[in-house]
Amino acid sequence: MNLRKTFASATAMSLVMSAGAFAEEITIATVNNADMIVMQELAPQWEEATGNTINWVVLEENVLRQRTTQDISTNGGSFDIMFIGAYETPIWGANGWLEPLNEFADDADYDLNDIFQLVRNGLSDSEGNLYALPLYSETSFTYYRTDVFEDKGIAVPEGQPTYEEFAEMAAAAHDPENGIFGTCQRGKAGWGENMAFVGPLVNAFGGRWFDMDWQPQLDSEEWNNAITYYVDLVSNYGPPGASSNGHNENRALFKDGKCATWVDATSAATDVKNPDTSSVADVTDFFKAPKQVTDKGTGWFWSWALAIPASSQNKDTAKDFLKWATSKEYFELVGETKGWVAVPSGTRQSIEADPRRLEAAPFASTIVDAILSVDPADPTLEPVPYTGVQFVAIPEFQGIGNYVGQQISAALAGQQSVEEALANSQTFAVREMTKAGYIK
């Protein structure tokens, strides 16, 4: 008996000591958004349980993208986990820069299949290798003010309205003398800013970035119709200086009660519906982002996820953290400590179906429906050689998207015509795609 006791305590001691001896320090590069702030607050629980420690490197999104790209492409090894998006993941994965995470499929505790299939697809390469685990996913939908719609006698659309109908709603709601603008839309240049709205708009008008031979289509009639519509809509019914408004500015305007409608990220809904941070929490509701000639690709798809660079020196510890931070238990922990409305949305089926979630955030099911209706692999009316709804998942897209964004922003500011903006964009895109070898 004594021997067994001694053996047991020796084993326990050696386990404790080995845990201490193997305690590691991991470095995580991330953006500063609400979900990641919550994760930083809860992470000490994982640190206590495992004895490992975390260094957080928090950077602005563009700086983070530049910083992580540079580190990962040079095999720098500065980070063990990176918070990256649906755009980079498949490209970096295919380059061999990220550690494949296929083994999570075999982990019954983790239950990978609980994560929406669409989200898993968005974080895998064309051969189905998974390279990142999602924290939250988003699409775009329309925020509208129920009180303004009622006052002005505007009918709330039952299904998905067309952009034409949407413009009529914006016109009817537009009342700048009383401080209400018909619609607020992104105008600030950037592939992640105005182009996130413009991409799905062009899809709705039947347009596409490239044909099957990678020829840019920016001077097509569909692009012209879409951008003319956009410039007219925002100039006539938007707030002054809309060409410099991005997501944050519009979110502030909407929360302050200045906008009757706003087509933007579903992830802002928890903030807009929170009475502590928003003056329109009780009078905001949602409907789908509008369609026009097609309903394909009319809401964007984005997911923020955690990935491990191939250059990490602490892959096992990093995997352990990844497993914890994207598990059902973590989402429940967020629900219990921060409130079920604050749980990262659009990731796990079991969480989205949880009665506590549905009670705290009745709009959560609308978000899930919207996310599930998006298919990044089939985003346009006519066939395309790429995946991605509001972006094209090729490395060259950042440069092209930013340039086109600047041209369209300049057209919105009245510095050039829509035709000039699109002609310049087409010339630039053809040059870049030829240089990159897509066009022979």
Next chain:
Amino acid sequence: MARAVSTKQKSINTAIAGTLGFLMFFPILWILILSFKTEEDAIRAPLEVLFSSGWTLDSFAAVQARSDYFKHFSNSVIISLGSTILGLLIAIPAAWSMAFVPSRHTKNILMWMLSTKMLPPVGVLVPIYLIFRDTGLLDSRTGLTIVLTLMNLPIIVWMLYTYFKEIPGEILEAARMDGASLREEVLYVLTPMAIPGMASTMLLNIILAWNEAFWTLNLTAAKAAPLTAFIASYSSPEGLFYAKLSAASIMAIAPILIMGWFSQKQLVRGLTFGAVK
């Protein structure tokens, strides 16, 4: 003899200078105001921000709770002071030799040194990143100190060279005739005359190194990140953190602002040294 300036002209000049000064200071003043507001108040219309919202220290508390200010602060101090001292140790002998014992290549060397500042830093980012990776200098204060020294060295050498050139060679010659050794000549004759110039070079270099936001962001991760990385962490494309961003900015610029305030006499004297005889 000084030119007579009427009282009216004087007050007009003062008003113009005051207005310009206020305009230049206004962005910092606005950041200061926003840092004492809540996030909700910080995004209101400017007049509402000023007159119909409360004042709070919440943003400072939140910033301090979420990130380790003192770690970033001490990194900033070590990197900026370290690079300045290292830079001066190299630049003083270099500028002395170019000012007092020039060769026929001195002008070319000076131009060549300055030309290194004409290349955008991003052009050499990848090679430097790879060297740092292979020598284990990534995310280290030593690495950053070396890079910032090298980046600011041409400016220090040029500034010191200009100050040294203002010192008449005859004075040094006289010292030599009185039997001063090279060490005594530099230490007891040159240094006292060059102190204002050296001090302003030092101050300027500390300010440049403190505010440097390209290399400090690109070559650090968690351990060596200075205050520039601390500010960058409060900017977000999704979500509003204006008040916290402002609080972080104020906390980052306050030390250098205070240092600049107390040393402005020295700084101005050094920068205008030699302009009026």
